[in-house]
Structures are given as C-alpha cells and as structure tokens.
Amino acid sequence: MLxxxxxxxxxxARLSSRSSASPASAISSAPRLSRTFxxxxxxxxxxxxxxxxSRPRLxxxxxxxxxxxxxxxxxxxxxxxxxxxxxxxxxxxEKKIQKNASLPKMxxxxxxxxxxxxAKLTRSLAGEKVTITFNVNNSIPPQLExxxxxTQKGPEEEPDIxxxxxxxxxxxxQGTKSSLVFDCHFPEDETSHGEGEEESDIFSIREVSxxxxxxxxxxxxxxTLNTDSLDWALxxxxxxxxxxRGVDNTFADELMEMSTALEHQEYIKFLENLSTFVKCK
Amino acid sequence: MGLVLRNLQTxxxxxxxxxxxxxxxxxxxxxxxxxxxxxxxVDNRRIQRINRVYRRRDQPTDVLAFPFYEDLRPGKLPCVxxxxxxxxxxxxLGVECVMQQCRETSQDLHQTLTVVTAHGICHLLGxxxxxxxxxxxxQQKESYILSEFNRLTGSRLQPLTKRxxxxx
Numbered sequence: 001m002l003x004x005x006x007x008x009x010x011x012x013a014r015l016s017s018r019s020s021a022s023p024a025s026a027i028s029s030a031p032r033l034s035r036t037f038x039x040x041x042x043x044x045x046x047x048x049x050x051x052x053x054s055r056p057r058l059x060x061x062x063x064x065x066x067x068x069x070x071x072x073x074x075x076x077x078x079x080x081x082x083x084x085x086x087x088x089x090x091x092x093x094e095k096k097i098q099k100n101a102s103l104p105k106m107x108x109x110x111x112x113x114x115x116x117x118x119a120k121l122t123r124s125l126a127g128e129k130v131t132i133t134f135n136v137n138n139s140i141p142p143q144l145e146x147x148x149x150x151t152q153k154g155p156e157e158e159p160d161i162x163x164x165x166x167x168x169x170x171x172x173x174q175g176t177k178s179s180l181v182f183d184c185h186f187p188e189d190e191t192s193h194g195e196g197e198e199e200s201d202i203f204s205i206r207e208v209s210x211x212x213x214x215x216x217x218x219x220x221x222x223x224t225l226n227t228d229s230l231d232w233a234l235x236x237x238x239x240x241x242x243x244x245r246g247v248d249n250t251f252a253d254e255l256m257e258m259s260t261a262l263e264h265q266e267y268i269k270f271l272e273n274l275s276t277f278v279k280c281k
Numbered sequence: 282m283g284l285v286l287r288n289l290q291t292x293x294x295x296x297x298x299x300x301x302x303x304x305x306x307x308x309x310x311x312x313x314x315x316x317x318x319x320x321x322x323v324d325n326r327r328i329q330r331i332n333r334v335y336r337r338r339d340q341p342t343d344v345l346a347f348p349f350y351e352d353l354r355p356g357k358l359p360c361v362x363x364x365x366x367x368x369x370x371x372x373x374l375g376v377e378c379v380m381q382q383c384r385e386t387s388q389d390l391h392q393t394l395t396v397v398t399a400h401g402i403c404h405l406l407g408x409x410x411x412x413x414x415x416x417x418x419x420q421q422k423e424s425y426i427l428s429e430f431n432r433l434t435g436s437r438l439q440p441l442t443k444r445x446x447x448x449x
Contacts (some may be wrong), residue, residue, distance in 0.1 A: 199321070201287055235296035236286065249291040 087275040131170040136263040139165035163259040183207040189267040290324035293376040305365045319371035328375035345373040346404035353407030372401035
C-alpha cells in the first residue's frame with residue numbers, strides 16, 4: 001500500500017521547521033563539483049587575522065611557487081594555467097548541454113525583467129498588478145543518491161539539475177498603499193527526485209503578509225500569516241486566489257523551467273568570468 | 282487534521298476550496314469527519330503508473346483508493362483506539378481522465394469529481410464491486426450518499442453507474 005499522505009503530512013508538519021531552515025548554501029553535486037571545490041579553496045585562502053602567522057597560505061605569492069611571465073603584473077602559476085584549461089573545457093561542456101541560449105517564455109503575458117541572478121515577472125490584470133520575484137542563487141536542491149534500478153537513466157548519465165527557487169508573489173490593487181505578498185516555495189520532497197510517489201503540491205505558500213507597495217525590504221512589523229498551522233480551507237482559498245491571477249501549477253512548472261535556464265546561463269557566465277580572471281585576459 | 286488535499290498535476294485547473302467544501306459535505310454524510318483522509322489529484326501519466334504498479338493495469342483510470350483499513354466490513358467504521366488511527370487512507374483522483382470523460386458527456390468537472398470521490402470513500406470504507414451482490418451494496422450506499430448531498434446542496438448528482446472493477 002502507498003504511504004498514507006495524511007499520515008505523512010503529520011510527520012511533515014513536525015519536520016517543517018527543520019526543512020524551512022535548510023541551509024542556504026545548497027550546492028549541486030556531480031556536474032558542478034568544481035563549484036564546491038573552489039569554495040573550499042576560497043575559505044582556506046581567507047585572509048583574516050586569525051589565519052595569518054605560520055599557517056601556509058595557498059594563494060599567496062612566494063618564491064617557491066612556479067610563476068609564468070605576463071605583462072599584466074599579476075601572479076601566474078602552473079596551477080593557474082591548468083585551471084584555465086580546465087575552465088575552457090568546462091565551459092565548452094556546459095554550452096553543449098545548454099538547451100537554448102535564450103530563456104524559455106512564460107505563458108500568460110508575463111513581462112520579464114532581469115537583474116543579475118534576480119528575475120522579476122510582472123503582469124497587469126483588470127486594475128491589479130501581479131509581480132513575481134525570485135533569485136536563482138542557491139536554488140538547486142542537493143541531489144539525493146538513488147538506487148540504480150529506480151532511475152530510468154543509464155548509470156553514466158547525471159541527474160537533471162532543476163532550479164526550484166523560493167518566489168514571492170506581490171498582488172497590488174489600484175489605489176491601495178499596501179500589497180498582499182505571498183512567500184511561496186517548491187517543497188523539497190524526499191521522493192520528488194525522479195519517478196517516485198511525490199506527495200507534495202508542486203508549490204506551496206509559506207507565508208502571507210501585507211507589505212508597503214514597492215518596498216524591497218520585508219516589514220517585520222506587519223502581521224505574517226504562517227501556513228504551517230493554518231485552517232486548510234483558508235489555505236485553499238489563498239491557492240485559488242493565486243490561481244485566478246495566473247499563479248498555478250502550470251505557472252510554477254514554467255517558472256522552474258525558466259529558473260533552471262537562467263541559473264545555467266548565470267553559471268556559464270560565472271565560469272567565463274572566472275576563466276578571464278584566471279587567465280588574466 | 283481532516284482532509285489533506287494535494288494537486289500534483291498541471292493539466293486540469295482545479296478549484297481547491299470548492300473541492301474541499303464538497304468533500305467535507307461527503308465526509309459529514311458518511312459520518313467520517315473525525316477521520317483523516319488524503320485526496321491526491323494526478324494526471325493520466327501518474328495514475329496509469331500507479332494503476333500499473335498496484336493493479337497491473339497499464340492504463341489511466343478515474344480513481345484509485347488505498348484504504349488504511351483493508352479488511353473493513355462494508356459500511357462499518359473501524360474501531361479506533363489511538364488518535365493516529367483515525368485515518369481512512371488515500372484516494373488518487375485521475376483528474377485528467379475525469380476531465381476527458383466530462384468533455385465526452387458534457388458534464389461539470391467538479392460535480393463529477395464529487396461523484397468519483399464518493400465512490401472512492403466507499404472503497405475506503407470496505408465496499409467492493411467484484412460481484413453482483415457487492416456491486417448492488419455499493420450502488421445503494423453511493424445512491425444514498427449522493428441523494429443526501431443533493432438534498433443539502435441542491436445538486437443533481439448521480440452515482441457512477443457503469444459496471445467496472447478498475448479501482449483498488
């Protein structure tokens with residue numbers, strides 16, 4: 001028999017505080033190990049006062065390091081050269097698997113505005129403005145190891161990386177000073193990787209609050225409705241309210257697709273910047 | 282906790298508040314308000330997979346029920362000792378399949394979902410339709426539940442009339 005959803009929800013409610021506090025530094029695994037690794041190196045090379053003294057410093061120029069000549073005046077090592085070559089290959093590989101150079105379109109007449117890793121989707125509907133904001137940083141949940149027989153892919157194939165950012169929906173009515181703001185997220189289901197019996201909604205509302213229109217900072221003094229212990233009938237009305245404004249499961253699916261493409265685009269851009277920086281071009 | 286409603290599909294736009302209200306009325310008529318129950322709305326692909334895995338039938342269907350109590354005598358509520366035993370189980374609604382049926386017969390989707398859910402709750406309560414006798418017993422129960430639903434809401438719902446055994 002399937003695991004009972006209603007029982008699972010009881011357990012989920014107990015665990016929700018832990019899951020909502022998931023670390024912001026979720027890093028993808030296999031295909032992007034370089035990112036994890038480079039961060040480790042970065043933390044080793046931190047130049048805080050405590051790390052000085054006799055402790056060896058990896059990226060500090062010393063006479064012992066082999067250097068290559070360059071007119072830019074910066075340090076160049078054999079390691080940098082190998083790093084640059086690695087990045088060239090990595091960028092080539094990432095571009096090969098990039099589905100499209102442009103971002104997928106959202107259906108429903110949403111206007112997209114990009115600012116680095118942050119995306120804003122806007123739509124006006126009968127005197128109301130709906131704005132969705134999300135950031136692709138730290139939006140990829142860690143991939144869980146799966147039993148080989150449970151996956152349809154071959155053992156050599158890596159799992160798809162999907163970006164599932166938290167997103168904020170802001171609904172503003174004409175002539176009002178505050179907006180109704182929904183903090184939404186894609187639940188990290190234990191079984192949602194692959195073809196398991198996922199039991200969570202595609203997306204869910206975590207918090208609801210009135211916030212001054214156009215303010216980027218969350219006003220902590222506004223009452224915030226937490227959906228963890230909410231009357232479910234009210235929750236359903238809130239979900240229907242969003243659906244009426246074009247924020248439904250289809251939207252969430254498309255948002256995931258767009259976020260995945262944007263994250264990949266930004267990753268490649270980062271690798272290119274890193275390559276330029278390392279090679280000093 | 283009551284009714285856990287999940288919508289895992291993107292094919293059919295659903296009105297969650299209406300579904301909850303209708304199912305809550307059904308639960309009241311069945312006399313099972315105190316019991317938890319899960320209703321999970323899925324598309325054809327997923328219900329076909331569940332149908333294949335649990336019933337070895339590789340086709341989409343409208344409803345699959347997974348009773349928490351598997352050996353109930355039809356219509357007899359389980360004897361419950363602890364709070365977490367107030368659970369009837371889960372009903373998977375193949376909402377895409379139901380929508381296709383509704384289009385063919387020009388019926389209202391949410392009304393039909395109520396009928397299909399009533400059928401699913403009957404299964405959670407031990408009703409079966411493998412034999413003629415079982416079918417009649419289940420048909421009677423569904424008719425009664427829906428007639429009460431109609432009386433309370435002014436609807437005109439009819440029980441699932443086709444003879445089928447494609448549910449669990």
